[in-house]
Amino acid sequence: MASESGVVPSYRIVLLDRSAFPFDLKRPGFSHKWVEYRTTPQANVAERLRGATIAITNRVPVRRREIERLPELRMIAVAGTGYGQIDLAACRERGIVVSNLRGWCDCSVSEHVFALALALRRHLSEPRRQRATRLAPVHHRGTTLHASCPRSLRRHHGNCRLCHIGTRWRAWQRRFA
Secondary structure, X not given: OOOOOOOOOOEEEEEOOHHHOOOOOOOOOOOEEEEEOOOOOHHHHHHHHOOOOEEEEOOOOEOHHHHOOOOXXXXXXXXXXOOOXXXXXXXXXXXXXXEEOOXXXXXXXXXXXXXXXXXXXXXXXXXXXXXXXXXXXXXXXXXXXXXXXXXXXXXXXXXXOHHHHXXXXXXXXXXXX
C-alpha cells in the first residue's frame, strides 16, 4: 500500500527466538523484510532489533533499555500468553503497539479446557486427595471408585454397553463442537 507520496512503506520484521516455534510461521501478506534468529541472548536484543519496525518474541524480554534505542520499532508481537517479558510502560510512552499473535495456542488451549473438563468429570485428582486425607476407595465390580464419586455414577458404573458409550460420546461431541 503506497503512502500519499507514492512510496511503498518498508517493514522490517525480526523474530528473536525462532527455536521456540516447531512449525513455520505464516508470513504477513504485505511487503516486508523477514529476519529471524534461532535464539537471542538478552545482551543482543537491541542490536538485533536495530531498524526493525515489528519485533516477534516468545520468551526473549524486550525491556526499556532496548526500547529506548529502537526509534523505528512500532509493534511487538508476543507469541504466547501474557506480556511479562515486555516493558509495557516504555511501549506506551513511545506509542509501540504490543499484541499477542492472533490464533496463538487456540488449538492447545481448547484441548486443555476439554481435558480439564474430563478430568473434573472423572475425578482424576481424587487419588492424590485420597492419599493426602487417607480416604478409602470403594470397590465396585472389579474397579475402584472413590467415595467422593456421585452415587449415581457408582450405581451405573459397569452397566455400559457399546451403544451407551457411543451415545455418550456423541453427546460430548455436540457439547464441544
